[in-house]
Amino acid sequence: MRVRAGRPADAAGLVRLAGQVEHWFGPMVDDPGFHAAVEQQLADGSALVAVDGGGGDGAVGGGGAVVLGGLLVGREPPVCHLHWLVVDAAARGLGLGRALVAEALSRCPAGVRTVEVVTFGADHPGAVASGARAFYERLGFTPAETTAPGPEGGSRQVYRRAL
Template sequence: MQAVLAVRSDLPAWLRLAGQVEDLFGPLVDDPEFRAALERNVERGTALCVRDAEGGPGAALAGGLLMSVRPPRYEISWLAVSTAFRGRGIGALLVRSALHDLTAAPGTVEVTTFGPDHPGRRARGFYERLGFEPTDSVSADGTRQTYQLHLQAT
């Protein structure tokens, strides 16, 4: 499997993927702001996806990642892996693929993930294994925390 840039015909598959993670992220499928952000990312080339079984555009997604690119600051704004593909390295593949193309190093990649008191807190270990470090930025209710990865000039 490989991570590729999403195209407009992938949008229905993205929404199906989003529906699988609403228990962690809250309502997404019917949220016009999420849909608009998804469409913006697809149009500007900052939406990566892994399609199920190497399918073509519009195939079911194993995972997806949305990213904001404002060198020297980058942000992973959304990452999800289909329940059927969890534990198979899809999330790591998406993050590494997104980071591979960053050419304005040095810089910082940020992601706001689940805090220590959230049911999705396992994501914290995922980001730590990829080299991200927790910051002091934790939401007041403990459900979100920002992690950073510092890019070094090569």
């Protein structure tokens, strides 16, 4: 497994992963706006992917690298925002999420003092099932204020880490 900057050809792999988490985040796979956002993040260099080590185009079964995880990042000093982290269900627990976050942190521009992520609120079913809150806490993030509910109506909370 390796983490690298996302490429336009990785869009299909990220959309495939989105299908695995729609029950927590709301519809994405059939949403043209989501596709456009992913494509824009890839074009802007604001997406990271974890791939299986192949060197190809990110398609599943296409002979190239398979996208096993992805992270969309916003870098606006003094804050870096981790917007959307997803790891293939079959690859969870192997350190891909940790590797994606580490790479994002290493790419924060000068002037970034804080990293923020919005994740599930404590009462959201995905908080336990996904392990997201515990995951971010293990990486040194601390719970902060609550924020607007997610598109599926579930509670959300900001997690923050000082650099």
